[in-house]
Amino acid sequence: MSTLSVKFNPKSDAPTVNPNVYGHFAEHLGRCIYEGFWVGEDSEIPNTRGIRNDVVAALRELDIPVLRWPGGCFADEYHWKDGVGPRENRPSILNTHWGRVVENNHFGTHEFFDLCELLDTAPYVCGNVGSGTVQEMMEWVEYISSDSQSPMANWRRANGREEPWKLPFFGVGNESWGCGGNMRPEYYADEYRRYNCFVKNYSGNKAYRIACGANSGDLHWTEVMMERAKDHMDGLSLHYYAVPNGWPPNGSAIDFNTKQWAEVMKAALHMGTLLEQHTAIMDKYDPEKKVGLIVDEWGTWFESEPGSTPGFLYQQNSMRDAVLAAIHFHLFHGYADRIHMANIAQTVNVLQAMILTDGARMIKTPTFWVFEMFKHHQGGQVVELEVEIPKITVEGIELPAISISATQKDGVLTTSIANLDPENDRVLELPIGEVSEVRVLTGATMTAHNTFEEPENVKPIAGSYESVNGVVQVTLPKYSIVTVSSKH
Ligand code: AHR
Numbered sequence: 446m447s448t449l450s451v452k453f454n455p456k457s458d459a460p461t462v463n464p465n466v467y468g469h470f471a472e473h474l475g476r477c478i479y480e481g482f483w484v485g486e487d488s489e490i491p492n493t494r495g496i497r498n499d500v501v502a503a504l505r506e507l508d509i510p511v512l513r514w515p516g517g518c519f520a521d522e523y524h525w526k527d528g529v530g531p532r533e534n535r536p537s538i539l540n541t542h543w544g545r546v547v548e549n550n551h552f553g554t555h556e557f558f559d560l561c562e563l564l565d566t567a568p569y570v571c572g573n574v575g576s577g578t579v580q581e582m583m584e585w586v587e588y589i590s591s592d593s594q595s596p597m598a599n600w601r602r603a604n605g606r607e608e609p610w611k612l613p614f615f616g617v618g619n620e621s622w623g624c625g626g627n628m629r630p631e632y633y634a635d636e637y638r639r640y641n642c643f644v645k646n647y648s649g650n651k652a653y654r655i656a657c658g659a660n661s662g663d664l665h666w667t668e669v670m671m672e673r674a675k676d677h678m679d680g681l682s683l684h685y686y687a688v689p690n691g692w693p694p695n696g697s698a699i700d701f702n703t704k705q706w707a708e709v710m711k712a713a714l715h716m717g718t719l720l721e722q723h724t725a726i727m728d729k730y731d732p733e734k735k736v737g738l739i740v741d742e743w744g745t746w747f748e749s750e751p752g753s754t755p756g757f758l759y760q761q762n763s764m765r766d767a768v769l770a771a772i773h774f775h776l777f778h779g780y781a782d783r784i785h786m787a788n789i790a791q792t793v794n795v796l797q798a799m800i801l802t803d804g805a806r807m808i809k810t811p812t813f814w815v816f817e818m819f820k821h822h823q824g825g826q827v828v829e830l831e832v833e834i835p836k837i838t839v840e841g842i843e844l845p846a847i848s849i850s851a852t853q854k855d856g857v858l859t860t861s862i863a864n865l866d867p868e869n870d871r872v873l874e875l876p877i878g879e880v881s882e883v884r885v886l887t888g889a890t891m892t893a894h895n896t897f898e899e900p901e902n903v904k905p906i907a908g909s910y911e912s913v914n915g916v917v918q919v920t921l922p923k924y925s926i927v928t929v930s931s932k933h
Contacts, residue, residue, distance in 0.1 A: 462781045475794060518620065583645065656678040701763075707839035737784065739785060868923055887923075
């Protein structure tokens, strides 16, 4: 078994990981909002004002810092006024992007802010540029955040909410280069400036403004947005899904071989290339790093589960997803001085979900456990590492053997490692003196996942380690994720 040695080089001026890097995304898509979060007050599934209690309790274990809503592509066809007032009076619409199912608008602004309060998470609302008006967008922000005697604030009061909500994050359109309006960046940059101009701050609330950013490798989009609109935004987004072998999504989430394992690892590592390229452009226009990079959609995208509705993007989740998530977080930590937020797609029942539900039943996925194991990284100061990471070749695909990152916070050093090798264990030597805890996430096979019948196939267990003269030797099982906490 090969041994890797790590050296820690803490620096007092190193950046901290913005907690919002561990953010989430919930869209009106498939069974994410309806069934996943919202079951309605009359449901037999235990709920609080219509929001299911089991899902809230599970997600509270993750300390979710921020939740993006209502889309995604849905955001640019969402008319918020349909989703306020007595539910029986709300109109039904067609969700044209996602299966053309009927959207009854029972989950709207009040329900979303209620969910955020139950989760103790910051709301990130994405507004409609594609098919909505400037007036509609400006009135939504007034409705949410104004405490004056204005028409929108009074309408909110009439609908049962006296106090304004805090609106910390607001997105001006989603994927405006695609489902959000098929725009060119030159056109969207102007549209962004116009819409943003009328989205006022009310009653002491200052919303962090997020402009729609590039589709994965579209560097021209980032260039144009930074050149023409950087002074009008707080953050610029980036969307990238790990889809090996190109669009459309191909391959099963749980039935795969070692080649398909390696292809997904490679697709995950491509996020590193994208971060390098997009941040280089941002550095050129904004060397002081005022504008944040907001990776507000990322994750795996496989073929939908057999038997599920195709437009619902329901997929299972294995150790492969877990390792991909760990790789992403380690890459995000490497750009902590620029990345202000990231939002995995999506929280429940859609794409790389934390939670899957089936009627009253609920399971936690391997990806859930990565968020849980990594939560001590939130707000931690990045610690530089020296380690020679060997290359491995899996079915002709070259990969680094491991992915690793460390942060320190509140006197605790947290080191997390993912073993990308589907066939070999490794040993890691860490000069950390005393260990507080070692946790390991792995399974019986690389395709291991949780099911409604076997919900605990994959969950963290105590890891094995030996400590000799202040050097701790930790075993990294194949296809695993390990966290090591130590006092410092
Ligand atoms: O997350 C699913 C979809 O992926 C989102 O609606 C869209 O923004 C992206 O293309």
